[in-house]
Amino acid sequence: MTIEKSKFFTQLRVRFAETDLQGHVFFGNYLIYFDEALTQYQHAIGVTFQDLLNAGVDMFYIRSECEYKSRAFFEDVLNVHARVGSIGNSSITFEFAAIKAHNDELVATGKIVAVIIDPQTKKPTRVPEAFRDAIAKYENQNS
Amino acid sequence: MTIEKSKFFTQLRVRFAETDLQGHVFFGNYLIYFDEALTQYQHAIGVTFQDLLNAGVDMFYIRSECEYKSRAFFEDVLNVHARVGSIGNSSITFEFAAIKAHNDELVATGKIVAVIIDPQTKKPTRVPEAFRDAIAKYENQNS
Amino acid sequence: MTIEKSKFFTQLRVRFAETDLQGHVFFGNYLIYFDEALTQYQHAIGVTFQDLLNAGVDMFYIRSECEYKSRAFFEDVLNVHARVGSIGNSSITFEFAAIKAHNDELVATGKIVAVIIDPQTKKPTRVPEAFRDAIAKYENQNS
Amino acid sequence: MTIEKSKFFTQLRVRFAETDLQGHVFFGNYLIYFDEALTQYQHAIGVTFQDLLNAGVDMFYIRSECEYKSRAFFEDVLNVHARVGSIGNSSITFEFAAIKAHNDELVATGKIVAVIIDPQTKKPTRVPEAFRDAIAKYENQNS
Numbered sequence: 001m002t003i004e005k006s007k008f009f010t011q012l013r014v015r016f017a018e019t020d021l022q023g024h025v026f027f028g029n030y031l032i033y034f035d036e037a038l039t040q041y042q043h044a045i046g047v048t049f050q051d052l053l054n055a056g057v058d059m060f061y062i063r064s065e066c067e068y069k070s071r072a073f074f075e076d077v078l079n080v081h082a083r084v085g086s087i088g089n090s091s092i093t094f095e096f097a098a099i100k101a102h103n104d105e106l107v108a109t110g111k112i113v114a115v116i117i118d119p120q121t122k123k124p125t126r127v128p129e130a131f132r133d134a135i136a137k138y139e140n141q142n143s
Numbered sequence: 144m145t146i147e148k149s150k151f152f153t154q155l156r157v158r159f160a161e162t163d164l165q166g167h168v169f170f171g172n173y174l175i176y177f178d179e180a181l182t183q184y185q186h187a188i189g190v191t192f193q194d195l196l197n198a199g200v201d202m203f204y205i206r207s208e209c210e211y212k213s214r215a216f217f218e219d220v221l222n223v224h225a226r227v228g229s230i231g232n233s234s235i236t237f238e239f240a241a242i243k244a245h246n247d248e249l250v251a252t253g254k255i256v257a258v259i260i261d262p263q264t265k266k267p268t269r270v271p272e273a274f275r276d277a278i279a280k281y282e283n284q285n286s
Numbered sequence: 287m288t289i290e291k292s293k294f295f296t297q298l299r300v301r302f303a304e305t306d307l308q309g310h311v312f313f314g315n316y317l318i319y320f321d322e323a324l325t326q327y328q329h330a331i332g333v334t335f336q337d338l339l340n341a342g343v344d345m346f347y348i349r350s351e352c353e354y355k356s357r358a359f360f361e362d363v364l365n366v367h368a369r370v371g372s373i374g375n376s377s378i379t380f381e382f383a384a385i386k387a388h389n390d391e392l393v394a395t396g397k398i399v400a401v402i403i404d405p406q407t408k409k410p411t412r413v414p415e416a417f418r419d420a421i422a423k424y425e426n427q428n429s
Numbered sequence: 430m431t432i433e434k435s436k437f438f439t440q441l442r443v444r445f446a447e448t449d450l451q452g453h454v455f456f457g458n459y460l461i462y463f464d465e466a467l468t469q470y471q472h473a474i475g476v477t478f479q480d481l482l483n484a485g486v487d488m489f490y491i492r493s494e495c496e497y498k499s500r501a502f503f504e505d506v507l508n509v510h511a512r513v514g515s516i517g518n519s520s521i522t523f524e525f526a527a528i529k530a531h532n533d534e535l536v537a538t539g540k541i542v543a544v545i546i547d548p549q550t551k552k553p554t555r556v557p558e559a560f561r562d563a564i565a566k567y568e569n570q571n572s
Contacts, residue, residue, distance in 0.1 A: 021162040031457035174314035305450040
Protein backbone atom coordinates (compact mmCIF):
# COMPACT_ATOMS: atom_id res chain seq x y z
CA MET A 1 0.00 0.00 0.00
CA THR A 2 1.40 3.37 -0.95
CA ILE A 3 1.30 6.25 1.47
CA GLU A 4 -1.55 7.92 -0.41
CA LYS A 5 -4.02 5.08 -0.20
CA SER A 6 -5.83 5.00 3.06
CA LYS A 7 -8.22 2.24 4.06
CA PHE A 8 -11.29 4.30 3.34
CA PHE A 9 -12.26 5.64 -0.03
CA THR A 10 -15.37 6.77 -1.78
CA GLN A 11 -15.82 6.67 -5.53
CA LEU A 12 -17.08 9.51 -7.66
CA ARG A 13 -17.24 10.35 -11.35
CA VAL A 14 -16.18 13.75 -12.68
CA ARG A 15 -19.25 15.70 -13.78
CA PHE A 16 -19.37 18.00 -16.80
CA ALA A 17 -20.17 20.90 -14.45
CA GLU A 18 -16.90 20.30 -12.58
CA THR A 19 -14.65 20.94 -15.57
CA ASP A 20 -13.32 24.31 -16.73
CA LEU A 21 -12.15 25.83 -20.00
CA GLN A 22 -8.75 24.16 -19.63
CA GLY A 23 -10.64 20.90 -20.18
CA HIS A 24 -9.96 19.36 -16.76
CA VAL A 25 -11.46 19.53 -13.27
CA PHE A 26 -11.47 23.09 -11.89
CA PHE A 27 -8.84 23.18 -9.13
CA GLY A 28 -11.26 24.36 -6.46
CA ASN A 29 -13.53 21.36 -6.96
CA TYR A 30 -11.09 18.95 -5.31
CA LEU A 31 -12.11 20.52 -1.99
CA ILE A 32 -15.68 19.48 -2.80
CA TYR A 33 -14.46 15.96 -3.51
CA PHE A 34 -12.47 15.87 -0.25
CA ASP A 35 -15.44 17.22 1.69
CA GLU A 36 -17.68 14.55 0.20
CA ALA A 37 -15.09 11.88 1.08
CA LEU A 38 -15.06 13.19 4.65
CA THR A 39 -18.86 12.89 4.79
CA GLN A 40 -18.65 9.27 3.70
CA TYR A 41 -15.67 8.59 5.98
CA GLN A 42 -17.81 9.69 8.90
CA HIS A 43 -20.44 7.16 7.84
CA ALA A 44 -17.76 4.47 7.67
CA ILE A 45 -16.62 5.13 11.23
CA GLY A 46 -20.18 5.55 12.50
CA VAL A 47 -20.14 9.18 13.64
CA THR A 48 -21.79 11.38 11.04
CA PHE A 49 -22.02 15.16 10.84
CA GLN A 50 -25.61 14.82 12.07
CA ASP A 51 -24.40 12.71 15.00
CA LEU A 52 -22.07 15.55 15.99
CA LEU A 53 -24.93 18.06 15.85
CA ASN A 54 -27.06 15.67 17.90
CA ALA A 55 -24.23 15.46 20.46
CA GLY A 56 -24.35 19.24 20.81
CA VAL A 57 -21.27 20.23 18.82
CA ASP A 58 -20.64 21.59 15.34
CA MET A 59 -17.58 21.35 13.07
CA PHE A 60 -15.94 24.25 11.19
CA TYR A 61 -12.97 24.01 8.85
CA ILE A 62 -9.99 26.19 9.68
CA ARG A 63 -7.53 25.15 7.00
CA SER A 64 -7.41 23.36 3.66
CA GLU A 65 -4.56 22.38 1.37
CA CYS A 66 -4.45 20.74 -2.01
CA GLU A 67 -1.62 19.58 -4.24
CA TYR A 68 -2.43 18.94 -7.90
CA LYS A 69 -0.37 16.01 -9.19
CA SER A 70 -2.02 15.34 -12.52
CA ARG A 71 -5.22 16.23 -14.35
CA ALA A 72 -8.64 14.59 -14.14
CA PHE A 73 -11.17 14.84 -16.93
CA PHE A 74 -14.91 14.58 -17.55
CA GLU A 75 -16.18 11.09 -16.64
CA ASP A 76 -12.94 10.00 -14.95
CA VAL A 77 -13.78 7.79 -12.00
CA LEU A 78 -11.87 8.88 -8.91
CA ASN A 79 -11.32 6.95 -5.71
CA VAL A 80 -11.08 9.62 -3.05
CA HIS A 81 -9.23 8.23 -0.05
CA ALA A 82 -9.64 9.75 3.40
CA ARG A 83 -8.08 9.19 6.80
CA VAL A 84 -7.34 11.01 10.00
CA GLY A 85 -3.78 12.30 10.18
CA SER A 86 -3.84 13.66 13.71
CA ILE A 87 -6.20 14.73 16.49
CA GLY A 88 -5.54 17.59 18.89
CA ASN A 89 -7.65 18.88 21.72
CA SER A 90 -10.28 20.51 19.53
CA SER A 91 -8.97 19.93 16.01
CA ILE A 92 -8.74 17.00 13.63
CA THR A 93 -6.58 16.85 10.52
CA PHE A 94 -8.08 14.81 7.71
CA GLU A 95 -5.88 13.68 4.80
CA PHE A 96 -7.09 12.94 1.30
CA ALA A 97 -5.91 11.53 -2.00
CA ALA A 98 -7.84 11.40 -5.27
CA ILE A 99 -6.69 8.52 -7.46
CA LYS A 100 -7.98 7.51 -10.89
CA ALA A 101 -9.75 4.17 -10.59
CA HIS A 102 -8.83 2.86 -14.03
CA ASN A 103 -5.05 3.35 -13.85
CA ASP A 104 -4.18 4.25 -10.25
CA GLU A 105 -2.87 7.67 -11.28
CA LEU A 106 -2.59 10.07 -8.35
CA VAL A 107 -4.48 13.25 -9.23
CA ALA A 108 -4.51 15.28 -6.03
CA THR A 109 -3.68 15.10 -2.35
CA GLY A 110 -4.86 17.41 0.38
CA LYS A 111 -5.76 18.13 3.95
CA ILE A 112 -8.67 19.65 5.80
CA VAL A 113 -8.16 20.78 9.38
CA ALA A 114 -11.49 20.83 11.20
CA VAL A 115 -12.21 22.20 14.63
CA ILE A 116 -15.02 21.10 16.88
CA ILE A 117 -16.96 24.09 18.13
CA ASP A 118 -19.68 24.95 20.56
CA PRO A 119 -22.68 25.94 18.38
CA GLN A 120 -23.66 28.77 20.74
CA THR A 121 -20.30 30.47 21.22
CA LYS A 122 -18.70 29.28 17.95
CA LYS A 123 -15.57 28.71 20.09
CA PRO A 124 -13.41 25.56 19.89
CA THR A 125 -14.31 22.76 22.26
CA ARG A 126 -12.88 19.32 22.90
CA VAL A 127 -13.31 16.65 20.23
CA PRO A 128 -15.98 14.34 21.71
CA GLU A 129 -14.67 11.03 23.08
CA ALA A 130 -17.14 9.08 20.95
CA PHE A 131 -15.68 10.68 17.81
CA ARG A 132 -12.10 9.97 18.94
CA ASP A 133 -12.96 6.38 19.78
CA ALA A 134 -14.73 5.77 16.47
CA ILE A 135 -11.74 7.12 14.54
CA ALA A 136 -9.25 5.09 16.58
CA LYS A 137 -11.29 1.92 16.23
CA TYR A 138 -11.67 2.34 12.47
CA GLU A 139 -8.08 3.32 11.74
CA ASN A 140 -6.60 0.52 13.87
CA GLN A 141 -8.73 -2.26 12.44
CA ASN A 142 -7.11 -4.48 9.87
CA SER A 143 -8.64 -3.71 6.51
CA MET B 144 -35.65 49.86 -25.50
CA THR B 145 -35.80 46.26 -26.66
CA ILE B 146 -38.01 43.81 -24.87
CA GLU B 147 -35.05 42.14 -23.18
CA LYS B 148 -33.64 45.21 -21.53
CA SER B 149 -35.40 46.08 -18.33
CA LYS B 150 -34.69 49.21 -16.33
CA PHE B 151 -32.64 47.38 -13.73
CA PHE B 152 -29.44 45.53 -14.42
CA THR B 153 -26.40 44.42 -12.50
CA GLN B 154 -23.02 43.88 -14.07
CA LEU B 155 -20.83 40.84 -13.58
CA ARG B 156 -17.75 39.36 -15.17
CA VAL B 157 -17.55 35.68 -16.11
CA ARG B 158 -15.19 33.87 -13.74
CA PHE B 159 -12.83 31.09 -14.77
CA ALA B 160 -14.67 28.77 -12.36
CA GLU B 161 -17.93 29.36 -14.25
CA THR B 162 -16.69 27.95 -17.56
CA ASP B 163 -16.76 24.30 -18.63
CA LEU B 164 -14.80 22.10 -21.02
CA GLN B 165 -16.77 23.45 -24.00
CA GLY B 166 -14.96 26.73 -23.29
CA HIS B 167 -18.03 28.80 -22.39
CA VAL B 168 -20.17 29.42 -19.31
CA PHE B 169 -21.69 26.21 -17.94
CA PHE B 170 -25.42 26.36 -18.72
CA GLY B 171 -26.48 25.93 -15.09
CA ASN B 172 -24.55 29.01 -14.01
CA TYR B 173 -26.99 31.42 -15.64
CA LEU B 174 -29.39 30.61 -12.81
CA ILE B 175 -26.68 31.84 -10.41
CA TYR B 176 -26.40 35.03 -12.45
CA PHE B 177 -30.17 35.51 -12.47
CA ASP B 178 -30.34 34.85 -8.74
CA GLU B 179 -27.61 37.42 -8.11
CA ALA B 180 -29.48 39.92 -10.32
CA LEU B 181 -32.62 39.29 -8.27
CA THR B 182 -30.67 40.01 -5.07
CA GLN B 183 -29.50 43.32 -6.48
CA TYR B 184 -32.93 44.11 -7.93
CA GLN B 185 -34.36 43.79 -4.43
CA HIS B 186 -31.80 46.34 -3.24
CA ALA B 187 -32.83 48.67 -6.06
CA ILE B 188 -36.48 48.56 -5.08
CA GLY B 189 -35.69 48.73 -1.37
CA VAL B 190 -37.03 45.39 -0.14
CA THR B 191 -34.18 42.93 0.31
CA PHE B 192 -34.29 39.22 1.10
CA GLN B 193 -33.35 40.14 4.66
CA ASP B 194 -36.24 42.63 4.77
CA LEU B 195 -38.62 39.80 3.83
CA LEU B 196 -37.24 37.61 6.63
CA ASN B 197 -37.56 40.54 9.03
CA ALA B 198 -41.19 40.93 7.93
CA GLY B 199 -41.83 37.32 8.92
CA VAL B 200 -41.91 35.66 5.49
CA ASP B 201 -39.46 33.63 3.43
CA MET B 202 -39.19 33.14 -0.33
CA PHE B 203 -38.78 29.79 -2.15
CA TYR B 204 -38.37 29.28 -5.87
CA ILE B 205 -40.90 26.99 -7.55
CA ARG B 206 -39.86 27.26 -11.19
CA SER B 207 -36.94 28.38 -13.32
CA GLU B 208 -36.44 28.62 -17.06
CA CYS B 209 -33.49 29.60 -19.19
CA GLU B 210 -33.03 30.04 -22.94
CA TYR B 211 -29.47 30.06 -24.24
CA LYS B 212 -29.19 32.48 -27.17
CA SER B 213 -25.43 32.69 -27.62
CA ARG B 214 -22.28 31.81 -25.71
CA ALA B 215 -20.46 33.80 -23.04
CA PHE B 216 -16.78 33.30 -22.30
CA PHE B 217 -14.22 33.84 -19.53
CA GLU B 218 -13.96 37.54 -18.65
CA ASP B 219 -16.99 38.58 -20.68
CA VAL B 220 -18.80 41.38 -18.88
CA LEU B 221 -22.52 40.67 -18.69
CA ASN B 222 -25.31 43.09 -17.88
CA VAL B 223 -27.93 40.96 -16.22
CA HIS B 224 -31.29 42.68 -16.48
CA ALA B 225 -34.13 41.86 -14.09
CA ARG B 226 -37.76 42.90 -13.76
CA VAL B 227 -41.03 41.61 -12.41
CA GLY B 228 -43.21 40.02 -15.07
CA SER B 229 -46.28 39.36 -12.95
CA ILE B 230 -47.45 39.06 -9.36
CA GLY B 231 -50.11 36.65 -8.14
CA ASN B 232 -51.51 36.14 -4.68
CA SER B 233 -48.44 34.39 -3.30
CA SER B 234 -46.12 34.18 -6.31
CA ILE B 235 -43.93 36.58 -8.27
CA THR B 236 -42.48 35.93 -11.71
CA PHE B 237 -39.09 37.56 -12.26
CA GLU B 238 -37.72 37.90 -15.80
CA PHE B 239 -34.06 38.10 -16.73
CA ALA B 240 -31.78 38.75 -19.67
CA ALA B 241 -27.99 38.48 -19.75
CA ILE B 242 -26.48 40.77 -22.37
CA LYS B 243 -22.80 41.27 -23.23
CA ALA B 244 -21.77 44.77 -22.21
CA HIS B 245 -19.26 45.31 -24.98
CA ASN B 246 -21.47 44.47 -27.96
CA ASP B 247 -25.06 44.17 -26.68
CA GLU B 248 -25.24 40.51 -27.69
CA LEU B 249 -28.10 38.67 -25.97
CA VAL B 250 -26.67 35.60 -24.24
CA ALA B 251 -29.54 34.19 -22.21
CA THR B 252 -33.05 34.98 -21.05
CA GLY B 253 -34.94 33.35 -18.24
CA LYS B 254 -37.52 33.37 -15.51
CA ILE B 255 -37.68 32.53 -11.85
CA VAL B 256 -41.06 32.03 -10.23
CA ALA B 257 -40.82 32.65 -6.50
CA VAL B 258 -43.44 32.04 -3.88
CA ILE B 259 -43.71 33.82 -0.57
CA ILE B 260 -44.03 31.32 2.26
CA ASP B 261 -44.70 31.21 5.93
CA PRO B 262 -41.37 30.15 7.51
CA GLN B 263 -43.10 27.92 10.06
CA THR B 264 -45.46 26.00 7.82
CA LYS B 265 -43.49 26.41 4.56
CA LYS B 266 -46.90 27.02 2.95
CA PRO B 267 -47.56 29.84 0.44
CA THR B 268 -48.78 33.10 1.89
CA ARG B 269 -49.74 36.46 0.40
CA VAL B 270 -46.99 38.62 -1.11
CA PRO B 271 -46.56 41.44 1.46
CA GLU B 272 -48.07 44.77 0.44
CA ALA B 273 -44.77 46.54 1.06
CA PHE B 274 -43.08 44.24 -1.48
CA ARG B 275 -45.89 44.79 -4.03
CA ASP B 276 -45.75 48.53 -3.54
CA ALA B 277 -41.97 48.70 -3.86
CA ILE B 278 -42.09 46.72 -7.11
CA ALA B 279 -44.92 48.84 -8.53
CA LYS B 280 -43.22 52.07 -7.58
CA TYR B 281 -39.90 51.02 -9.11
CA GLU B 282 -41.31 49.55 -12.32
CA ASN B 283 -43.60 52.52 -12.95
CA GLN B 284 -40.99 55.20 -12.40
CA ASN B 285 -39.50 56.74 -15.49
CA SER B 286 -35.94 55.50 -15.83
CA MET C 287 -45.46 3.67 -12.98
CA THR C 288 -46.12 7.37 -12.50
CA ILE C 289 -45.46 9.79 -15.31
CA GLU C 290 -42.33 11.10 -13.62
CA LYS C 291 -40.48 7.81 -13.39
CA SER C 292 -38.76 6.94 -16.61
CA LYS C 293 -36.99 3.67 -17.21
CA PHE C 294 -33.56 5.14 -16.72
CA PHE C 295 -32.32 6.71 -13.54
CA THR C 296 -29.01 7.42 -11.90
CA GLN C 297 -28.54 7.74 -8.18
CA LEU C 298 -26.71 10.53 -6.41
CA ARG C 299 -26.36 11.81 -2.88
CA VAL C 300 -26.70 15.50 -2.03
CA ARG C 301 -23.30 16.95 -1.16
CA PHE C 302 -22.71 19.56 1.55
CA ALA C 303 -21.39 21.90 -1.15
CA GLU C 304 -24.72 21.72 -2.97
CA THR C 305 -26.77 23.18 -0.12
CA ASP C 306 -27.38 26.86 0.56
CA LEU C 307 -28.21 28.99 3.59
CA GLN C 308 -31.88 27.99 3.39
CA GLY C 309 -30.65 24.52 4.39
CA HIS C 310 -31.66 22.71 1.21
CA VAL C 311 -30.20 22.11 -2.26
CA PHE C 312 -29.52 25.40 -4.11
CA PHE C 313 -32.12 25.63 -6.88
CA GLY C 314 -29.53 25.95 -9.66
CA ASN C 315 -27.90 22.65 -8.73
CA TYR C 316 -30.77 20.58 -10.08
CA LEU C 317 -29.52 21.45 -13.56
CA ILE C 318 -26.21 19.86 -12.58
CA TYR C 319 -28.08 16.76 -11.43
CA PHE C 320 -30.09 16.64 -14.67
CA ASP C 321 -26.94 17.12 -16.72
CA GLU C 322 -25.25 14.27 -14.86
CA ALA C 323 -28.32 12.08 -15.43
CA LEU C 324 -28.13 12.89 -19.13
CA THR C 325 -24.48 11.83 -19.18
CA GLN C 326 -25.38 8.50 -17.61
CA TYR C 327 -28.45 8.11 -19.84
CA GLN C 328 -26.18 8.38 -22.85
CA HIS C 329 -24.08 5.56 -21.43
CA ALA C 330 -27.23 3.48 -20.95
CA ILE C 331 -28.27 3.87 -24.57
CA GLY C 332 -24.72 3.42 -25.83
CA VAL C 333 -24.06 6.80 -27.46
CA THR C 334 -21.98 8.97 -25.13
CA PHE C 335 -21.01 12.63 -25.45
CA GLN C 336 -17.57 11.44 -26.58
CA ASP C 337 -19.22 9.22 -29.22
CA LEU C 338 -20.97 12.31 -30.60
CA LEU C 339 -17.66 14.20 -30.77
CA ASN C 340 -16.07 11.20 -32.45
CA ALA C 341 -18.92 11.21 -34.98
CA GLY C 342 -18.07 14.80 -35.84
CA VAL C 343 -20.87 16.64 -34.03
CA ASP C 344 -21.17 18.54 -30.77
CA MET C 345 -24.18 19.21 -28.54
CA PHE C 346 -25.21 22.59 -27.07
CA TYR C 347 -28.13 23.25 -24.75
CA ILE C 348 -30.64 25.85 -25.91
CA ARG C 349 -33.22 25.67 -23.14
CA SER C 350 -33.65 24.39 -19.61
CA GLU C 351 -36.60 24.31 -17.24
CA CYS C 352 -36.98 23.16 -13.68
CA GLU C 353 -39.97 22.90 -11.35
CA TYR C 354 -39.25 22.60 -7.64
CA LYS C 355 -41.83 20.33 -5.99
CA SER C 356 -40.28 19.79 -2.57
CA ARG C 357 -36.96 20.28 -0.84
CA ALA C 358 -33.92 17.99 -0.79
CA PHE C 359 -31.35 18.10 1.99
CA PHE C 360 -27.73 17.20 2.68
CA GLU C 361 -27.18 13.44 2.24
CA ASP C 362 -30.57 12.80 0.67
CA VAL C 363 -30.24 10.08 -1.95
CA LEU C 364 -31.93 11.12 -5.18
CA ASN C 365 -32.90 8.93 -8.10
CA VAL C 366 -32.63 11.21 -11.10
CA HIS C 367 -34.77 9.83 -13.91
CA ALA C 368 -34.11 10.76 -17.53
CA ARG C 369 -35.80 10.07 -20.82
CA VAL C 370 -36.22 11.57 -24.26
CA GLY C 371 -39.45 13.50 -24.67
CA SER C 372 -39.17 14.32 -28.35
CA ILE C 373 -36.68 14.54 -31.20
CA GLY C 374 -36.79 17.12 -33.96
CA ASN C 375 -34.52 17.60 -36.92
CA SER C 376 -31.59 18.97 -34.93
CA SER C 377 -32.96 19.11 -31.38
CA ILE C 378 -33.70 16.63 -28.62
CA THR C 379 -35.82 17.32 -25.55
CA PHE C 380 -34.71 15.41 -22.48
CA GLU C 381 -37.04 15.14 -19.48
CA PHE C 382 -35.97 14.64 -15.89
CA ALA C 383 -37.36 13.94 -12.46
CA ALA C 384 -35.44 13.86 -9.17
CA ILE C 385 -37.11 11.58 -6.64
CA LYS C 386 -36.00 10.80 -3.08
CA ALA C 387 -34.92 7.17 -2.92
CA HIS C 388 -36.03 6.52 0.66
CA ASN C 389 -39.63 7.73 0.37
CA ASP C 390 -40.38 8.28 -3.33
CA GLU C 391 -40.99 12.01 -2.79
CA LEU C 392 -40.83 14.00 -6.02
CA VAL C 393 -38.32 16.84 -5.54
CA ALA C 394 -37.94 18.39 -8.97
CA THR C 395 -38.84 17.88 -12.60
CA GLY C 396 -37.27 19.52 -15.60
CA LYS C 397 -36.28 19.60 -19.22
CA ILE C 398 -33.16 20.26 -21.22
CA VAL C 399 -33.49 20.99 -24.92
CA ALA C 400 -30.24 20.15 -26.68
CA VAL C 401 -29.31 20.87 -30.27
CA ILE C 402 -26.80 18.96 -32.31
CA ILE C 403 -24.33 21.33 -33.92
CA ASP C 404 -21.51 21.32 -36.41
CA PRO C 405 -18.36 21.97 -34.32
CA GLN C 406 -16.88 24.23 -37.03
CA THR C 407 -19.83 26.47 -37.76
CA LYS C 408 -21.63 26.06 -34.41
CA LYS C 409 -24.82 25.83 -36.50
CA PRO C 410 -27.54 23.21 -35.91
CA THR C 411 -27.23 20.00 -37.87
CA ARG C 412 -29.32 16.84 -38.07
CA VAL C 413 -29.37 14.52 -35.06
CA PRO C 414 -27.23 11.54 -36.20
CA GLU C 415 -29.19 8.40 -37.13
CA ALA C 416 -27.12 6.32 -34.73
CA PHE C 417 -28.19 8.56 -31.86
CA ARG C 418 -31.87 8.42 -32.93
CA ASP C 419 -31.73 4.67 -33.26
CA ALA C 420 -30.07 4.18 -29.88
CA ILE C 421 -32.72 6.32 -28.19
CA ALA C 422 -35.59 4.55 -29.97
CA LYS C 423 -34.20 1.13 -29.18
CA TYR C 424 -33.69 1.96 -25.51
CA GLU C 425 -37.01 3.71 -24.97
CA ASN C 426 -39.01 1.00 -26.74
CA GLN C 427 -37.47 -1.95 -24.93
CA ASN C 428 -39.47 -3.43 -22.11
CA SER C 429 -37.79 -2.53 -18.85
CA MET D 430 -0.57 48.50 6.28
CA THR D 431 -1.04 45.09 7.84
CA ILE D 432 0.70 42.09 6.37
CA GLU D 433 -2.54 40.79 4.87
CA LYS D 434 -3.36 43.84 2.80
CA SER D 435 -1.48 43.92 -0.44
CA LYS D 436 -1.58 46.82 -2.85
CA PHE D 437 -3.98 45.10 -5.21
CA PHE D 438 -7.47 44.04 -4.33
CA THR D 439 -10.69 43.30 -6.12
CA GLN D 440 -14.10 43.63 -4.54
CA LEU D 441 -16.84 41.03 -4.65
CA ARG D 442 -20.13 40.40 -2.91
CA VAL D 443 -21.04 36.98 -1.50
CA ARG D 444 -23.74 35.38 -3.64
CA PHE D 445 -26.58 33.28 -2.28
CA ALA D 446 -25.26 30.36 -4.33
CA GLU D 447 -21.93 30.54 -2.50
CA THR D 448 -23.37 29.85 0.95
CA ASP D 449 -23.99 26.43 2.50
CA LEU D 450 -26.32 25.00 5.13
CA GLN D 451 -24.09 26.32 7.92
CA GLY D 452 -25.23 29.76 6.76
CA HIS D 453 -21.83 31.05 5.64
CA VAL D 454 -19.65 30.85 2.53
CA PHE D 455 -18.80 27.23 1.61
CA PHE D 456 -15.10 26.75 2.42
CA GLY D 457 -14.18 25.66 -1.10
CA ASN D 458 -15.51 28.87 -2.62
CA TYR D 459 -12.63 30.96 -1.28
CA LEU D 460 -10.48 29.33 -3.96
CA ILE D 461 -12.90 30.73 -6.53
CA TYR D 462 -12.55 34.17 -4.93
CA PHE D 463 -8.74 33.90 -4.93
CA ASP D 464 -8.76 32.72 -8.54
CA GLU D 465 -10.92 35.67 -9.54
CA ALA D 466 -8.58 38.04 -7.66
CA LEU D 467 -5.66 36.53 -9.56
CA THR D 468 -7.48 37.18 -12.85
CA GLN D 469 -7.95 40.82 -11.91
CA TYR D 470 -4.40 41.11 -10.54
CA GLN D 471 -3.13 40.06 -13.94
CA HIS D 472 -5.15 42.86 -15.50
CA ALA D 473 -3.66 45.30 -12.99
CA ILE D 474 -0.10 44.35 -13.91
CA GLY D 475 -0.90 44.20 -17.61
CA VAL D 476 -0.24 40.52 -18.38
CA THR D 477 -3.52 38.63 -18.53
CA PHE D 478 -4.16 34.90 -18.82
CA GLN D 479 -4.94 35.51 -22.49
CA ASP D 480 -1.62 37.33 -22.89
CA LEU D 481 0.16 34.24 -21.56
CA LEU D 482 -1.67 32.03 -24.06
CA ASN D 483 -0.79 34.50 -26.83
CA ALA D 484 2.85 34.30 -25.74
CA GLY D 485 2.74 30.54 -26.22
CA VAL D 486 2.55 29.36 -22.61
CA ASP D 487 -0.21 28.15 -20.32
CA MET D 488 -0.54 28.20 -16.54
CA PHE D 489 -1.56 25.28 -14.29
CA TYR D 490 -2.01 25.36 -10.54
CA ILE D 491 0.04 22.87 -8.54
CA ARG D 492 -0.87 23.81 -5.00
CA SER D 493 -3.49 25.76 -3.06
CA GLU D 494 -3.87 26.59 0.60
CA CYS D 495 -6.55 28.39 2.56
CA GLU D 496 -6.87 29.40 6.20
CA TYR D 497 -10.34 30.31 7.45
CA LYS D 498 -10.10 33.10 10.04
CA SER D 499 -13.73 34.09 10.39
CA ARG D 500 -17.03 33.59 8.58
CA ALA D 501 -18.46 35.52 5.64
CA PHE D 502 -22.18 35.66 4.93
CA PHE D 503 -24.61 36.31 2.08
CA GLU D 504 -24.15 39.85 0.71
CA ASP D 505 -20.95 40.54 2.64
CA VAL D 506 -18.66 42.66 0.50
CA LEU D 507 -15.15 41.23 0.45
CA ASN D 508 -11.96 42.93 -0.64
CA VAL D 509 -9.82 40.12 -1.97
CA HIS D 510 -6.19 41.17 -1.89
CA ALA D 511 -3.59 39.52 -4.12
CA ARG D 512 0.15 39.77 -4.53
CA VAL D 513 3.10 37.68 -5.67
CA GLY D 514 4.97 36.05 -2.80
CA SER D 515 7.82 34.53 -4.78
CA ILE D 516 8.86 33.54 -8.29
CA GLY D 517 10.98 30.51 -9.13
CA ASN D 518 12.19 29.28 -12.48
CA SER D 519 8.80 28.02 -13.65
CA SER D 520 6.54 28.66 -10.66
CA ILE D 521 4.91 31.68 -9.07
CA THR D 522 3.40 31.79 -5.60
CA PHE D 523 0.41 34.11 -5.30
CA GLU D 524 -0.82 35.17 -1.86
CA PHE D 525 -4.36 36.21 -1.00
CA ALA D 526 -6.43 37.69 1.79
CA ALA D 527 -10.20 38.17 1.86
CA ILE D 528 -11.20 41.03 4.13
CA LYS D 529 -14.70 42.34 4.87
CA ALA D 530 -15.05 45.81 3.40
CA HIS D 531 -17.38 47.20 6.05
CA ASN D 532 -15.32 46.34 9.13
CA ASP D 533 -11.90 45.18 7.95
CA GLU D 534 -12.40 41.72 9.43
CA LEU D 535 -9.98 39.17 8.00
CA VAL D 536 -12.01 36.22 6.69
CA ALA D 537 -9.49 34.03 4.89
CA THR D 538 -5.92 33.95 3.68
CA GLY D 539 -4.41 31.63 1.13
CA LYS D 540 -1.89 30.77 -1.54
CA ILE D 541 -1.97 29.45 -5.05
CA VAL D 542 1.22 28.09 -6.56
CA ALA D 543 1.06 28.25 -10.34
CA VAL D 544 3.48 26.78 -12.82
CA ILE D 545 4.03 28.03 -16.34
CA ILE D 546 3.82 25.17 -18.80
CA ASP D 547 4.40 24.42 -22.42
CA PRO D 548 0.90 23.85 -23.87
CA GLN D 549 2.13 21.00 -26.11
CA THR D 550 4.11 18.96 -23.58
CA LYS D 551 2.28 20.18 -20.43
CA LYS D 552 5.78 20.34 -18.87
CA PRO D 553 7.02 23.27 -16.78
CA THR D 554 8.83 26.01 -18.62
CA ARG D 555 10.45 29.27 -17.57
CA VAL D 556 8.20 32.11 -16.41
CA PRO D 557 8.30 34.60 -19.32
CA GLU D 558 10.45 37.69 -18.75
CA ALA D 559 7.55 39.97 -19.62
CA PHE D 560 5.48 38.40 -16.83
CA ARG D 561 8.37 38.72 -14.34
CA ASP D 562 8.96 42.32 -15.32
CA ALA D 563 5.30 43.26 -15.06
CA ILE D 564 5.07 41.74 -11.58
CA ALA D 565 8.28 43.43 -10.41
CA LYS D 566 7.23 46.78 -11.80
CA TYR D 567 3.79 46.60 -10.19
CA GLU D 568 4.91 45.33 -6.81
CA ASN D 569 7.76 47.84 -6.53
CA GLN D 570 5.73 50.92 -7.46
CA ASN D 571 4.59 53.10 -4.63
CA SER D 572 0.88 52.67 -4.22
